[in-house]
Amino acid sequence: MSYSIPRGTYDILPKDSYRWQALKAKFTELAKAFGYEEITTPIFEVSDLFERSSGESSDVVQKEMYRFTDKKGRSFALRPEGTAPVVRAYVEHNMASSGNNKLWYWGPMFRYDRPQAGRYRQFYQYGLEFIGSDNPYWDAELISFLWLFLSGLGLKHLRLELNSVGCPNCSQDYDNALRAYFQPHLESLCPDCQKRYETKPRRLLDCKVTTCKQIAGSAPSQLDYLDEPCRDHFAAAKSYLDKLSIPYTINPKIVRGLDYYTNTAFEIVYEGIGAQNSLAGGGRYNGLIEQIGGKPTPAIGFAGGIERLLIALENEGISLGESPGTDLYLIPMGEQARDFILPWINRWRMEGITIGFDPDKSSFKSQLKAANNSQARFAAIIGEDELAQESVMLKDMQSGEQSLIKLSELVSTLKTKLNH
Numbered sequence: 001m002s003y004s005i006p007r008g009t010y011d012i013l014p015k016d017s018y019r020w021q022a023l024k025a026k027f028t029e030l031a032k033a034f035g036y037e038e039i040t041t042p043i044f045e046v047s048d049l050f051e052r053s054s055g056e057s058s059d060v061v062q063k064e065m066y067r068f069t070d071k072k073g074r075s076f077a078l079r080p081e082g083t084a085p086v087v088r089a090y091v092e093h094n095m096a097s098s099g100n101n102k103l104w105y106w107g108p109m110f111r112y113d114r115p116q117a118g119r120y121r122q123f124y125q126y127g128l129e130f131i132g133s134d135n136p137y138w139d140a141e142l143i144s145f146l147w148l149f150l151s152g153l154g155l156k157h158l159r160l161e162l163n164s165v166g167c168p169n170c171s172q173d174y175d176n177a178l179r180a181y182f183q184p185h186l187e188s189l190c191p192d193c194q195k196r197y198e199t200k201p202r203r204l205l206d207c208k209v210t211t212c213k214q215i216a217g218s219a220p221s222q223l224d225y226l227d228e229p230c231r232d233h234f235a236a237a238k239s240y241l242d243k244l245s246i247p248y249t250i251n252p253k254i255v256r257g258l259d260y261y262t263n264t265a266f267e268i269v270y271e272g273i274g275a276q277n278s279l280a281g282g283g284r285y286n287g288l289i290e291q292i293g294g295k296p297t298p299a300i301g302f303a304g305g306i307e308r309l310l311i312a313l314e315n316e317g318i319s320l321g322e323s324p325g326t327d328l329y330l331i332p333m334g335e336q337a338r339d340f341i342l343p344w345i346n347r348w349r350m351e352g353i354t355i356g357f358d359p360d361k362s363s364f365k366s367q368l369k370a371a372n373n374s375q376a377r378f379a380a381i382i383g384e385d386e387l388a389q390e391s392v393m394l395k396d397m398q399s400g401e402q403s404l405i406k407l408s409e410l411v412s413t414l415k416t417k418l419n420h
C-alpha cells in the first residue's frame with residue numbers, strides 16, 4: 001500500500017521552507033512597520049458565512065467551495081478566502097472597541113478548482129484588512145503596502161491596476177448601461193454570461209471565454225457612471241497614491257470576483273508568467289460587515305497568492321532564504337571525547353549555534369566528510385590532547401586554519417567569527 005498526495009495540493013519540503021520562511025518574515029516585518037497586527041482564524045467556518053458574504057452569483061461559493069457536514073449535521077466549509085473570516089472575528093470580538101482594525105493574515109485557503117500551474121486546491125494567501133474608515137487615504141496606504149512588499153522583494157515587471165466599482169447607488173445605472181450594451185450580443189455570449197446577464201452584468205467583463213472577451217472589449221466603463229461621492233473618493237485615493245509615489249494605471253475592466261466590493265478595486269499584475277498573471281488584488285468592501293451582521297462599517301483589504309509570487313520570484317532569479325547551514329560540526333575522537341563533549345552540545349545550541357553531530361559516525365574520516373557535506377563553517381576536533389586541556393581544535397572549513405580554543409570560550413569565539 002502506498003499513498004500519494006491529494007490532487008491539487010503540494011508538500012513544502014525543507015529546501016522550499018527556507019524561501020517560505022524568508023518571504024513570511026519580510027511580509028511580517030513590513031506589516032509591523034505599517035502598524036498591522038496578525039489575526040489567525042480557523043480553516044473552516046459555517047458555510048453560511050461564505051454564502052452570505054460572497055453572494056449567490058459567485059463561482060467561488062457555487063462551484064468551488066469544499067463543504068462538509070459534521071456529526072451533528074451542521075454545514076461547514078473550508079475557507080475559500082480570508083476576508084469573511086477576519087470580518088466575522090472582528091464583529092464577534094467587538095474589535096471596533098479595542099482599536100485593532102489593521103489586520104493581516106497568512107494561511108491556506110481551499111477551492112475545488114481545476115489544478116494548473118500556480119493554481120492549487122489548497123493554496124496559500126497573505127492579506128491585509130483595514131476596517132473602520134471610508135477615508136481614501138487608507139485605500140492608498142493599503143495599496144502602497146502591497147506595492148512596496150512586492151517591489152521590495154526585487155520584482156520588476158509589476159503593474160498596479162486601479163478601478164472604482166462604485167457603490168450600490170451608482171452601480172445600478174452602470175448595470176443598466178451594461179445590459180443595454182450586451183443585449184444585442186446575448187446569443188453570442190457563453191452560457192455563464194447569459195445566466196449572469198440579468199443578475200450580475202459586470203461579471204461579463206471578466207469572462208475568460210474569447211468571444212465574451214471580444215464583445216466586452218468595448219463595453220461602457222464603470223468610471224463614466226460613478227456618482228459624485230464615488231468620483232470624489234476615487235480622485236482622492238489616486239491623489240494619495242501620487243503623493244505616496246506609487247505608480248498605477250487605470251483599468252476599468254477590473255471587477256472583483258466577489259460581490260461585496262465597493263469603490264476602489266485594484267490588482268497587481270505581473271507580466272512574465274503567462275495567463276495567470278494577477279499576483280494580488282483587493283478593494284473596498286463597505287457593505288460586507290453589515291451583510292454578515294455587524295454595524296455598517298467601511299473597510300478595505302487585499303489578498304495575494306503565495307504560489308504565483310514564488311513562481312514570479314523564481315522567474316526573475318530572486319532567491320530568498322537559503323538553508324542556514326551548520327555553524328559547527330563536532331568531531332570527537334573516540335568514546336571518551338564523545339562523552340566529554342555531550343553535556344556541552346545543547347548548551348551551545350541554546351546559545352544559537354547550529355551544531356552538527358552524528359554518533360553513528362565514529363572514524364575521523366567519516367566525521368570530517370559529514371562536516372563537509374553539511375557545509376559546516378567550522379569543525380571542532382576533540383582528541384586526547386584537546387581533552388586534557390578542556391579544549392577543541394577549531395578548524396575553519398574554508399581556510400583550513402586551526403586553533404586551540406577553550407570549551408568555555410568556544411561560543412564567544414564562534415560568535416565573533418560568524419558575526420552572530
Ligand SMILES: [Zn+2]
Pocket residue numbers: 166167168169170171226227228229230
Ligand atoms: Zn456611488
Ligand SMILES: [Zn+2]
Pocket residue numbers: 189190191192193194204207208209212
Ligand atoms: Zn462568457
